[in-house]
Amino acid sequence: MSQAPLSFPFCEPPQVGQLFKVANGVHWLRMPLPFSLNHINLWILEDEDGWNLIDTGIGTESCIEIWRQVMREHQHEKPVKRIFVTHMHPDHVGLAGWLCRKWQAPLHMSRTDYLTCRVMAADSFREPPEAGMQFYAAAGLDQEQLDYYAAKFGGFGKMIKPLPDQYIRLQDGDTYTMAGHEWQVIKGTGHAPEQMTFLCPELNLYISGDQLLPGISSNVSVWPTEPESNPLQDWLDSCAMLKQRLPDDVLVLPAHERPFNGAHNRLDNLITEHHRSLQKLLEACTQPRCVVDLFKHLFRREVDNTVLTLAVGETLAHLNFLLASGKLFRTTDAKGVHWYQQQ
Numbered sequence: 001m002s003q004a005p006l007s008f009p010f011c012e013p014p015q016v017g018q019l020f021k022v023a024n025g026v027h028w029l030r031m032p033l034p035f036s037l038n039h040i041n042l043w044i045l046e047d048e049d050g051w052n053l054i055d056t057g058i059g060t061e062s063c064i065e066i067w068r069q070v071m072r073e074h075q076h077e078k079p080v081k082r083i084f085v086t087h088m089h090p091d092h093v094g095l096a097g098w099l100c101r102k103w104q105a106p107l108h109m110s111r112t113d114y115l116t117c118r119v120m121a122a123d124s125f126r127e128p129p130e131a132g133m134q135f136y137a138a139a140g141l142d143q144e145q146l147d148y149y150a151a152k153f154g155g156f157g158k159m160i161k162p163l164p165d166q167y168i169r170l171q172d173g174d175t176y177t178m179a180g181h182e183w184q185v186i187k188g189t190g191h192a193p194e195q196m197t198f199l200c201p202e203l204n205l206y207i208s209g210d211q212l213l214p215g216i217s218s219n220v221s222v223w224p225t226e227p228e229s230n231p232l233q234d235w236l237d238s239c240a241m242l243k244q245r246l247p248d249d250v251l252v253l254p255a256h257e258r259p260f261n262g263a264h265n266r267l268d269n270l271i272t273e274h275h276r277s278l279q280k281l282l283e284a285c286t287q288p289r290c291v292v293d294l295f296k297h298l299f300r301r302e303v304d305n306t307v308l309t310l311a312v313g314e315t316l317a318h319l320n321f322l323l324a325s326g327k328l329f330r331t332t333d334a335k336g337v338h339w340y341q342q343q
């Protein structure tokens with residue numbers, strides 16, 4: 001069956017701090033990010049007695065100022081009653097604690113992301129752990145790159161306001177009535193431990209977080225805390241699951257870029273792209289290769305220090321998938337560097 005191509009019903013995103021009405025009671029709010037990906041989309045679902053927020057923005061003073069401005073313009077109308085966070089990344093969870101305290105509103109999040117986020121925030125003021133140094137040395141990083149990792153360790157917590165000490169657990173299959181309609185919670189994995197997304201069948205809207213973006217392929221990474229993980233399997237399983245559960249004509253409200261139609265088409269694209277990357281890596285491993293050798297086969301852009309841990313993580317996600325499927329094997333040399341080769 002042929003699928004709808006991607007289309008974008010709204011040409012222009014709203015100005016930072018301005019609400020844009022997507023449907024009755026469903027508003028789109030843009031916040032800036034201090035990265036090359038320079039924005040995030042947040043969603044406000046309006047009830048009679050208050051707002052439900054989905055994602056919060058990064059924990060910077062400038063984003064707090066934007067929230068204050070939004071509140072000044074609208075607080076005479078409605079208080080914030082619930083705060084939902086799709087996943088633990090700082091652009092999504094950064095201001096959750098601040099908003100919860102300001103409005104005395106409960107935080108809703110998956111258990112794994114809430115706890116992982118608190119651990120990572122607490123780690124931010126530690127020395128870089130030996131396990132982390134070994135993990136990146138095993139990928140083939142040189143001393144200058146390892147020093148850069150060590151110097152940057154702990155950046156995560158600096159972008160997040162402290163989380164509340166309590167939260168309400170979101171699970172797949174939960175339902176919430178918001179903006180006058182029922183929203184179903186759908187769990188996706190691979191990009192974050194347990195990313196929670198929201199489907200409203202009546203409005204035919206899907207708030208996708210980073211689980212489904214129209215142009216960006218979300219980072220799927222192996223991290224030093226769980227070096228043998230296989231997040232690409234999780235990601236591909238989630239793509240297949242979403243194809244089953246999402247209507248093809250749903251309007252996707254993603255955390256980055258613009259709302260779009262064409263969910264199935266985009267999911268197929270993501271699956272195909274990862275399989276293409278797996279094939280490229282497999283072909284490159286006719287000789288023993290280490291992670292850094294393989295960047296040029298996976299990334300079009302030069303991998304500089306600023307994206308190094310993401311590039312290592314993403315490459316390892318593909319390598320661990322190939323190890324798990326028995327297509328590659330791995331050896332370790334005297335310096336602790338891992339080498340990958342075709343079976």
Ligand SMILES: [Zn+2]
Pocket residue numbers: 087089191192210
């Ligand atoms: Zn994310």
